[in-house]
Structures are given as structure tokens and as C-alpha cells.
Amino acid sequence: MNAWYTRQEVADILAVSKPTVYHYAKQKKIIKIADPHRLTREARYQKEEVDALAEERSRNKPTGLRPSELAKRLGVSVTRIYTIIRDNYLPVDEILLGDEGKGYSISEEMAVRIQEEVVRTMPVRGTRVEFYDSKHDISLYQRFLAPNGQDMRVLRNDNLEWGFFLQSRTWIPYREAINKFKYEAAYPIHQSNRRAAAYTDFVLPKDLVESFDFLDFVYQVWGIENIRLRERETDIALSIKSGLTVLPIPVPETITECLITSFLALGNVELMDGECNLISGYRRNTVDLPNTIWETLHDISKQQDKTISEYIEDVLRENFEREQN
Numbered sequence: 001m002n003a004w005y006t007r008q009e010v011a012d013i014l015a016v017s018k019p020t021v022y023h024y025a026k027q028k029k030i031i032k033i034a035d036p037h038r039l040t041r042e043a044r045y046q047k048e049e050v051d052a053l054a055e056e057r058s059r060n061k062p063t064g065l066r067p068s069e070l071a072k073r074l075g076v077s078v079t080r081i082y083t084i085i086r087d088n089y090l091p092v093d094e095i096l097l098g099d100e101g102k103g104y105s106i107s108e109e110m111a112v113r114i115q116e117e118v119v120r121t122m123p124v125r126g127t128r129v130e131f132y133d134s135k136h137d138i139s140l141y142q143r144f145l146a147p148n149g150q151d152m153r154v155l156r157n158d159n160l161e162w163g164f165f166l167q168s169r170t171w172i173p174y175r176e177a178i179n180k181f182k183y184e185a186a187y188p189i190h191q192s193n194r195r196a197a198a199y200t201d202f203v204l205p206k207d208l209v210e211s212f213d214f215l216d217f218v219y220q221v222w223g224i225e226n227i228r229l230r231e232r233e234t235d236i237a238l239s240i241k242s243g244l245t246v247l248p249i250p251v252p253e254t255i256t257e258c259l260i261t262s263f264l265a266l267g268n269v270e271l272m273d274g275e276c277n278l279i280s281g282y283r284r285n286t287v288d289l290p291n292t293i294w295e296t297l298h299d300i301s302k303q304q305d306k307t308i309s310e311y312i313e314d315v316l317r318e319n320f321e322r323e324q325n
Contacts (some may be wrong), residue, residue, distance in 0.1 A: 191223030
């Protein structure tokens with residue numbers, strides 16, 4: 001048996017790249033066998049040193065979650081997880097990644113704290129990542145059709161994977177549903193992004209069929225570009241950019257102005273012939289603040305994936321609740 005490994009073998013054993021193996025040798029983490037006369041075609045490294053480093057890494061291998069795993073579990077971006085860890089000085093294990101980068105290993109205890117912070121700082125309205133999957137270009141509760149004509153709704157399971165539940169509660173992953181069972185989207189979910197700063201807010205009860213009829217209508221008229229959506233235990237919080245919209249499709253018979261009004265949480269709606277006017281429940285005001293405060297507001301709201309208005313609203317709501325309590 002050889003007393004050495006090639007560079008590729010070292011890379012495979014340590015799960016790093018070949019350039020990293022080169023750096024490890026320069027840093028004396030492993031020992032490169034001298035070959036001043038270039039008698040071998042590839043660099044060789046002492047087996048004993050490589051095995052010792054691999055064993056040390058195995059003993060010290062973190063058992064916690066990677067930020068990407070926790071982000072998937074919580075339905076937020078990886079950047080959001082890193083921001084919460086950094087801003088709250090949370091004690092997580094820092095680990096070296098393969099190519100000399102750094103990452104975190106998050107214990108279950110810290111994962112709970114991060115989840116609490118995600119919930120606490122969650123914007124009033126849903127974020128795009130909560131209801132839209134860019135990889136598959138699908139949205140939550142979007143209607144699909146099975147070959148037999150049966151309606152199917154896009155859902156996410158407990159692992160935040162996208163797919164469909166059959167009536168038997170059998171889970172079908174999205175790709176399997178499309179490739180094997182030939183499900184097809186019933187309508188497109190994209191429209192031009194409108195430059196509207198205000199929203200009209202709705203609450204759709206999950207136990208009403210009309211709620212999903214209305215959501216189908218919203219996806220076709222406004223698209224995922226002009227809405228916010230958040231799934232809750234018994235209802236769906238829906239926000240649509242306010243303003244007058246020329247309807248590209250007829251209004252379904254099940255969607256009446258009275259029904260839409262019953263869903264309203266904040267704002268107003270006017271349904272006219274071929275048009276829908278959504279009126280925001282917010283009042284636009286001008287606030288004069290020092291530039292330093294505006295810059296801080298901009299930075300914090302960006303870190304929390306909110307607009308400045310959303311961040312200010314959340315902070316004010318928290319202060320009002322504290323005052324009332």
C-alpha cells in the first residue's frame with residue numbers, strides 16, 4: 001500500500017478542491033513529498049498527515065443545521081438567516097468550508113431563537129419567497145389540471161417542498177406531477193409590474209371555495225408581480241397593489257363585488273364594467289427626517305427584506321402594542 005496520496009485523492013478524502021489541497025500544503029496542514037527532480041507526474045502528500053487531518057475533521061464535524069437548511073425550513077432567504085445571526089450576536093459554531101470560506105453550524109436551540117426572530121420581524125404582508133417558487137415558476141394555491149380534468153392546487157408540505165396532495169393525502173412532488181402525471185397549469189401567473197406604492201388588503205378564509213376562485217382571478221389579473229400573499233392557519237392574507245386595473249379576463253360569476261367586499265381587511269374596492277378599482281387603506285404623508293436616519297432606515301429595512309414604509313409600520317405597531325399593554 002502506498003504511503004502517499006495524489007492531490008486528487010487528498011481532495012476527495014477531505015472534500016475540498018485541488019487548489020485548496022495546494023493551500024493546505026503551504027499552510028503545513030499536510031506534508032507534500034519533496035520531488036526536486038520531478039520524477040513523478042503529480043504532487044504526492046504523506047498519507048499519515050492526510051489521514052490525521054481527515055480524522056480530526058470527522059471528530060469535529062458539526063452536527064447542526066447549515067444556514068441554507070434552516071432558511072428552507074423557515075421559508076426565508078439564506079441572507080436573512082445570516083443577518084439575524086450577525087445582528088443578534090447569536091452563539092453559533094463557525095466552520096471552515098472546503099475552499100477556505102466560512103459558514104455556520106446552527107444548533108436546534110439556536111434554530112428556535114432564529115425562528116422566533118423571523119416571526120417577530122416578519123413584515124405585515126407576505127414576501128415573494130413565501131408564495132412563489134422561481135425555480136418551477138409556480139405559486140401557492142395556483143390551480144393545475146390533471147389529465148382527467150380534476151382540479152389540483154399547488155401546496156407545500158411540512159418540509160417546504162412544492163407539489164400536490166391527493167384526496168388520500170398522498171404527496172406528489174411537483175416534478176413528478178408534471179413529468180409523470182402530466183399536470184398542467186390552468187392559467188399564467190405573470191403580469192407587468194405596476195409602480196404602485198400602496199396596497200389593498202384582503203383575508204380569504206380557507207374553508208370557502210370562493211376564496212380560491214377569487215385567488216385564481218387575482219393571479220390572472222394582477223400576477224405574482226403585483227400581490228403579496230401569506231398563508232396562515234385558517235386563512236390567506238392577500239395584498240394587491242392599489243389602483244385602477246383594466247381586467248384582461250371576464251369576472252367569473254362566482255366573483256361578485258359583495259363577495260370581494262366581504263374579503264376586505266383594509267381599503268375599498270369598486271368593480272365596474274371591465275375595470276376594477278382598488279383603493280388603499282393607507283394615507284400617504286410626508287415626513288422630514290435627518291439624512292442619517294433615512295440612511296439607517298434604508299439599511300435596516302433592506303436587511304429585513306422590507307420597504308421603508310413596511311419597516312416603519314412594523315416598528316410603530318410594536319410600540320403601540322407596548323403602550324397599550
